[in-house]
Amino acid sequence: MRTLKLAAGLLASVALPTVALATDLEVTHWWTSGGEAAAVAELAKAFNAGGDNWVDGAIAGGGDTARPVMISRITGGDPMGATQFNHGQQALELVQAGLMQDLTDVAEANNWKEIIYPPSLLDACTVDGKIYCAPVNIHSPEWLWLSNKVYEDLGIPVPTNWNEFVASAPQVEAAGKIPLALGNQNWQSNLAFGALTIGVGGLDLWKKVNIDKDMDAAAGPEMLVVFQAAADARKLAAKSTVQDWNQATNLVITDQAAGQIMGDWAQGEFQVAGEVAGKDYTCLPGLGLNEYISTGGDAFYFPVNKDPEITAAQKRLAAELVSPEVQVAFNLKKGSLPIRGDVDLAAANDCMKKGLKILAGGNIVPAGDMVWSPDVQTQLGDLQAEFWKGQEMTPEEAQARYVEILKSGL
Amino acid sequence: MAGTVPKRRRFRNINAKIAAIPMVATTLVVFVGGTLWTILYSFTSSKLLPKLNFVGLDQYERLWGSSRWLTSIHNLMIYGILALVFTMVVGFLLAVLMDQKIRFEDTFRTIMLYPFALSFIVTGLVWQWILNPDLGIQHIIREMGWTSFAFDPLNNPETVLYGLLIAGLWQGTGFVMCILLAGLRGIDEDIWKAARVDGIPRWKTYVFIVIPMMRPVFITTLVIVASGIIKLYDLVVAQTSGGPGTASQVPAMYVYAYMFQAQNLGQGFAASTMMLLSVLIVLIPWAYLEFGGNKRG
Structure with missing residues (x-):
């Protein structure tokens, strides 16, 4: 019985690479409340629709609890496929130490420079002219x-x-x-x-x-x-x-x-x-x-991974996160503002609309995490x-x- | 002296010495090595990742200039002294009562020891609820008719430490009682008989004969309780998360906050080195009494 299981396991591990594109990507984040979990489900749905597999790695207890876990996994040599941070200086040293995937090619292919609004969001992802994160939403505390x-x-x-x-x-x-x-x-x-x-x-x-x-x-x-x-x-x-x-x-x-x-x-x-x-x-x-x-908010970073298939999947996810469909579906559930000005949030409520108007008017300042x-x-x-x-x-x-x-x- | 040790003695028990090598290596590499590494990097300006750019005593200067750290130390002193005195006194009294050959002693001992089986996180949460004015004691007593009754220690910076203390004592006293009870049982029955023959009252026998005889047990208990107090962390996190404001901050929370949340390893290492120092202050007199005393005896 045990040998049978072992054989099946071996077989599965051999069979896995032959399935095209179906890469497991573990994504860690600290979105665990009801509304947040629903929003994350939208991201997973969009990613899975592309043939990949979103492995959810939610860490309860808020960012202050989750970030140390994420950082020690990355520095300890057990990187996840993708991880949430607030964009800004939180992951700066990890980027400088070369632990994060360079996304510049994805950004150029999808024209992030033009579509991401306000541009400060992308600036917060940029270190030495290279882009290291994909912003997903804007939250304002004021x-x-x-x-x-x-x-x-x-x-x-x-x-x-x-x-x-x-x-x-x-x-x-x-x-x-x-x-x-x-x-x-x-x-x-x-x-x-x-x-x-x-x-x-x-x-x-x-x-x-x-x-x-x-x-x-x-x-x-x-x-x-x-x-x-x-x-x-x-x-x-x-x-x-x-x-x-x-x-x-x-x-x-x-x-x-x-x-x-x-x-x-x-x-x-x-x-x-x-x-x-x-x-x-x-x-x-x-x-x-x-x-x-x-304009603080959340962004996804992609730790450097040796497996080229994972790297490819990371880039697919990065492109997906910024796409208009995902932006609308995710932000409506999350109650946050989208990171691009060209999407239509007709279903937004009064307060969200106020926020959108201020955003469109350009009355924005960078978040404390960025400065x-x-x-x-x-x-x-x-x-x-x-x-x-x-x-x-x-x-x-x-x-x-x-x-x-x-x-x-x- | 070392050079004159005969070769035979050095190779005595060779098997036991070989067997001890892994333990010695682990101790040296993991414990001593890790400690030295931490101390070394506390003199650097390491942020998120450890880097060897030395800044001298800067981290320590900032540490001792930080009002959060000073509050933490102050809180720990108050909590520590009170917790130490109360767990020892109450624990010993309970042990003495337990030692009166009472019925159902096993049952009582189990009940008293139960809180110790709970983690500090659970203890902290339970007491957070009990002390919460809208759910716990205050609420119940007001429901009973005393509407002006107020008992809300956790939301007042002046009293929050005592709220922590209640939970800490509830958790730790039973454990101290058990150790001291074992110590009491270790006292020879003949001593009691001799004291009775001499007509010494029971309380005098306890204070002047039994307690001095239990010195090693007391010292061990003291060290266990004291080192538990210095590393106090989870109880505070669960019960007050350091609030209100910084009123219930403790050093271990400072270490965690600066190492991981503030991404400032150097500062966190400096704070943990200071904590190590305070543990040593507790441990060295103990080691001296325990091992130094044996030679004389």
């Missing part, structure tokens, strides 16, 4: 989500920007509700701060600090205004005791909290709860002050965690530490 019902009950109009939101907060608080819902995890306060930087500080300041790395601007009075706004926000969020971001979103959905600063992925939660954009909740990109969104290293990002997260946890740290102190951290990443 959104303020508001519960319309909280304001209707108070008899005041729903705020249209951050300043009105702060002004209305005492009334919200008097009604026994939490003005601002905020999860107790570092990345969430970091995200809120990022949104305030663009919303309150404006684009010029953001660019000066994050792109030109102008440390005088980071230490200047305009940036102090941002830190003061963050101190306001911290006061408004003092009564929020939840941990996860979706629990905080749930406070807004159930009208216990007036608003939340969260990325566009939050609208998936509103949709699942059966709420309608514009009627039950309001979304304000760029906090309603400066309608800019940053600062993970080391700086982690330190900034630590600073924000400390700043937001109590009311002790003054905006001035926080700003001084902020400048120190940015300097360490120059």
